[in-house]
Amino acid sequence: xxxxxxxxxxxxxxxxxxxxxxxxxxxxxxxxxxxxxxxxxxxxxxxxxxxxxxxxxxxxxxxxxxxxxxxxxxxxxxxxxxxxxxxxxxxxxxxxxxxxxxxxxxxxxxxxxxxxxxxxxxxxxxxxxxxxxxxxxxxxxxxxxxxxxxxxxxxxxxxxxxxxxxxxxxxxxxxxxxxxxxxxxxxxxxxxxxxxxxxxxxxxxxxxxxxxxxxxxxxxxxxxxxxxxxxxxxxxxxxxxxxxxxxxxxxxxxxxxxxxxxxxxxxxxxxxxxxxxxxxxxxxxxxx
Numbered sequence: 001x002x003x004x005x006x007x008x009x010x011x012x013x014x015x016x017x018x019x020x021x022x023x024x025x026x027x028x029x030x031x032x033x034x035x036x037x038x039x040x041x042x043x044x045x046x047x048x049x050x051x052x053x054x055x056x057x058x059x060x061x062x063x064x065x066x067x068x069x070x071x072x073x074x075x076x077x078x079x080x081x082x083x084x085x086x087x088x089x090x091x092x093x094x095x096x097x098x099x100x101x102x103x104x105x106x107x108x109x110x111x112x113x114x115x116x117x118x119x120x121x122x123x124x125x126x127x128x129x130x131x132x133x134x135x136x137x138x139x140x141x142x143x144x145x146x147x148x149x150x151x152x153x154x155x156x157x158x159x160x161x162x163x164x165x166x167x168x169x170x171x172x173x174x175x176x177x178x179x180x181x182x183x184x185x186x187x188x189x190x191x192x193x194x195x196x197x198x199x200x201x202x203x204x205x206x207x208x209x210x211x212x213x214x215x216x217x218x219x220x221x222x223x224x225x226x227x228x229x230x231x232x233x234x235x236x237x238x239x240x241x242x243x244x245x246x247x248x249x250x251x252x253x254x255x256x257x258x259x260x261x262x263x264x265x266x267x268x269x270x271x272x273x274x275x276x277x278x279x280x281x282x283x284x285x286x287x288x
Contacts, residue, residue: 004042011054015061015140015169018053022165023142025051031167032056033076033115036107037124061114061169064088069175075114075168080105082113091175093287094182094200094280098129101186103193114168117153120160120224122259123194127154128219129184131227132200133173141166157223177213180204181287185280186220187272189263195220196264197273199228199252201280203240205288211235216277221269222256230254231277240285249277 012018022029030049032038033056041047055061061076064085071087079099082088088095102108102125116126117137130137135150141163153161162168176182186198197220204213214235219225234248253273258266 002043004039005045005048007042007049008051009054010051011057013057015058015167018055018058018167019140019142019165021051021053022167025053026164029053029164031115031118033118034078034111035115036103036111037115037119037121055167062112066175071173071175073113073171073173075170076112077114079108079111079113083108092133092173092182094129094132094184094202094284095173098125098184098200101125101184101188101193113171117171118160118162118168120154120156120158121194122157122223122225123189123192123196123220125184125186125195125198125219128198128200128217128225130171130173131225132182132184132202132215132217134202134215136172136174137168138170138172139163139166140169145169147172151227154224159224176202177204179206179288180213181284183280183283183287185276185283187264187276197221197253197269197276199273199276199280200225201277201284203235203281203284203288205240205285209239211238211240211285214281216252216281218252218256218273218277221253221258221273223259226256228252228277231281235281240281242282245278245281245285249274249281252277 028050032054061074063074065072131150137148182202186195202215206212214232216228216231253270260266
């Protein structure tokens with residue numbers, strides 16, 4: 001089936017109007033941002049909302065601003081805008097690097113950061129990236145704005161901490177300490193460009209090159225992007241040479257409820273998660 005089920009279309013003119021529509025229609029409504037996550041699911045009838053609330057006409061949700069020790073990115077900011085942002089390239093190399101790997105140019109011109117993280121596709125790139133950067137996700141609902149840590153936002157496959165009447169409005173990234181490097185590596189499905197498995201890594205080195213902080217997240221291999229706590233612990237306090245990183249990442253997939261499908265068995269994903277983690281961490285260390 002390649003035709004969506006019937007639905008009513010609503011073009012919200014403000015965040016408040018979008019929230020009111022979500023309150024009115026409840027679980028029968030879905031939010032439309034760029035559409036490159038939701039619409040394919042609707043065409044396959046994996047999602048069948050009775051009401052579609054389009055955010056495309058809401059002004060003020062597309063921006064990249066450096067402010068108060070952080071960089072704020074509006075939820076409707078497109079992948080292309082992120083890919084070419086000098087501010088984001090300066091502080092968070094893995095973010096422009098990661099979105100450049102998404103789909104093709106047409107997809108990147110329409111897809112949005114807020115839409116991707118709200119969809120929480122386990123094979124998507126951005127959930128793992130925003131977790132690795134320890135982002136704050138601002139969401140707005142009928143009771144106002146609240147902030148959710150990225151680690152707490154992604155609950156499961158296509159499931160987040162968003163309430164049915166809330167929308168993502170902004171993602172905030174703290175400007176990193178000096179000598180911080182980041183990188184994103186993935187094994188991509190050749191047809192869809194989704195991650196069979198991937199790794200987002202951020203490391204900070206002290207004056208003598210010892211790792212003082214590490215943030216490592218595996219994506220694509222399980223039902224949601226997941227922090228590799230054991231890998232992080234094995235890196236901190238050490239010089240990040242190839243032997244150290246290889247030893248730290250050999251069990252990168254330990255503890256994950258690994259997926260197995262036509263694109264890769266559980267065993268293959270476990271092995272390649274270690275490979276992607278090693279490559280991402282070494283590249284991040286080179287950039288620090």
